[in-house]
Amino acid sequence: MRPEVKEFEERMQKSIGVVAEEFAAVRAGRANPAVLDKITVDYYGTQTPIPQLGSVSVPEPRTLMIQPWDASVLKAVEKAILASDLGITPANDGKCIRLAFPQLTEERRRDLIKQVKKIGEDGKVAVRNIRRDALDKFKAMKKKSEITEDDLKILEDETQKVTDKSCKELDVMTEKKEKELLEI
Numbered sequence: 463m464r465p466e467v468k469e470f471e472e473r474m475q476k477s478i479g480v481v482a483e484e485f486a487a488v489r490a491g492r493a494n495p496a497v498l499d500k501i502t503v504d505y506y507g508t509q510t511p512i513p514q515l516g517s518v519s520v521p522e523p524r525t526l527m528i529q530p531w532d533a534s535v536l537k538a539v540e541k542a543i544l545a546s547d548l549g550i551t552p553a554n555d556g557k558c559i560r561l562a563f564p565q566l567t568e569e570r571r572r573d574l575i576k577q578v579k580k581i582g583e584d585g586k587v588a589v590r591n592i593r594r595d596a597l598d599k600f601k602a603m604k605k606k607s608e609i610t611e612d613d614l615k616i617l618e619d620e621t622q623k624v625t626d627k628s629c630k631e632l633d634v635m636t637e638k639k640e641k642e643l644l645e646i
Contacts, residue, residue: 470595499513572604582639600618600621
């Protein structure tokens with residue numbers, strides 16, 4: 463693979479990584495600490511993600527336990543979870559917060575699958591935008607006579623192969639997440 467295409471392939475891989483992070487934050491029926499990554503707490507004037515305020519563990523398959531290092535932040539963590547779109551009421555026992563993940567209803571599963579498909583499609587759009595940027599760059603290089611017509615064709619073909627591979631990878635990830643959501 464040519465170095466010109468390598469740069470765009472790396473950008474596509476970063477887009478795939480972002481989609482993977484977003485998929486991790488979509489809660490299936492199991493407890494997953496990644497759902498807390500986007501929830502922030504006002505900690506001494508700074509918005510801080512919950513995992514940076516204490517330890518997050520999974521004592522049981524459907525339970526998350528948050529033990530803040532500073533007990534004074536317990537109420538703020540509880541408030542942040544209630545204000546988030548997580549849809550789970552935290553149980554505060556004075557030392558830690560427990561989150562019990564209920565079984566997903568059929569309707570909630572369908573909503574989550576729609577959300578997952580949208581995230582996957584957004585990832586593909588990002589990959590296609592990177593392909594467009596690459597093709598524009600190569601055409602500009604051709605215009606400046608930095609590369610020949612044959613080189614342009616080769617670069618376009620390699621870029622298309624990388625794009626197809628990235629889109630296929632996103633399809634597989636989306637399918638895997640959908641199956642995970644459909645498990646009972």
